[in-house]
Amino acid sequence: MSPIINTQRTPFRPSLASRVLQATARWYNPTSQHKKRVVILGSGWGGYNVLRGLDKEHWDVTIISPNTYFNFTPLLASTAVGTLELRCAVEPVRRYTPKATYYQAWCDEIDFTQKRLKCMPATRPPGAEPTESQDTVKHNPGPSFTLEYDKLVIAVGAYSQTFNIPGVKEHAHFLKDVKDARQIRSRILECFEQANQPFLTDTQRRNLLNFCIVGGGPTGIEFAAELRDLLHTDMKARYPLLAKLAKITVYDVAPNILGSFDQSLRKYTEKHLSQEGITLLTKHHVDRIESGKLIVRETGEVPFGLLVWSTGLAPNPVVKASSEAKKDPKTLSLITDDNLNIIMKDGAPNPDVWAIGDAARIEDVPLPATAQVSHLWTSPVAAQKAKYVIKTFKSLSKNKPYPKPFQFINQGSLAYIGNWKAIYDRPAADGTNTGFMQKETGRLAWLLWRSAYFTMTLSWRNNRH
16 A cells, blocks of 8 residues: 655745845845945935936945934925924935945045044934933044045035024024924924913013014024914814914015015015014024024014024035035035036045935035025926936946936926915016016915925825825
8 A cells, every 4th residue: 555645835934044144135145245335314305306216226225314314395384383383394214225235324534545434323322311312422423434435425414503692592483394393293282281370461461472573584484374373274173262372474585575586576585574463674684693582683682482593504524524625615515527426635536436415515506595496396406316316327227328417407396385375486488576486476376385285295195195
């Protein structure tokens, strides 16, 4: 009697050792040794878009940024007042790992000659208290480390400009990051709860509910408009008596707000904001800031409950410290040619280093800063430069010449001004503001402003609002 043979094949189950080898193969892929290392500094509009577009099969990609996410800056004003959830304004960098390597760190020094980067961890040192702030981490970091590169993309962005005015860093809120938006949202609610205490006078309540914004650019005006909507809707329903005491004031040293927009749009915005109860004080200079007090040269002491500072850009420290590359004497940003390669001090472009976004500008070609055009209907300057850099790397991988020199396509600027209204400005090719869809105001411009989210967001997760 012949034995019964099981014809069903037993599923193959690899041993534990083989499974470990398979899992670690992603990290120790020997083919990566033959790839040239591309290091990206920064995870903003420029750096994150380069990370998304680079071919990880051809390049060994490493990104260094103190933030583990990309900030979708046009949504920050909305998230700061609770119109949108904070998660709508961020995209994680590790979405692209392990195909790319990511280090949460700052780059402190660039050696262009040796092609080396000195980096400092942006995480707390081992054993540090979890309550330590990011500022404490900067002054008490872990050990530094060095990375080498074959190709380098500098997209570190810029810091908020304070003009060395005393008290700004200590007492003002910035609006460049989702962390800033979270703090502003918490402070607005705290101001109302503090003003609701029964032992306060009406004067003390008005001081707590005086919301000040320094800077009349797109970011400052959009935040003022979003805050106005919040005060007239949610706060009016939940704090009916206190909402009547709330006040919004915008300060700017320039003679007009929204200086990059057409004059007729500026006048329309000024009239609309005034009708909505927002006070605009142009030609006003802030001398210093103390706890709960704004010292203005023209009006004296101004008590406030919340101060948002949005006055422009200051150079990133790693760019400011660079001595080998040519820099703009005024802004200290890196100078590049029209292929976006940085220009060294001897006047020659560096073929292995590109600089994009607020960290750089093209020689003899004035372009708006990313922060000033973060409300463009299409991608900001940094994102358009990132696309160009990706094309360049594709050409390099195929041993083809560079693409045509970079050209910025201005398809218009948008700014929300409150109560379902916005302004849209797109200069014509001849520099005029005439013709179809060159200038729009009101609800139609608001529809364009809202549609911009769907054309600029990076994933459907950001569109769920």
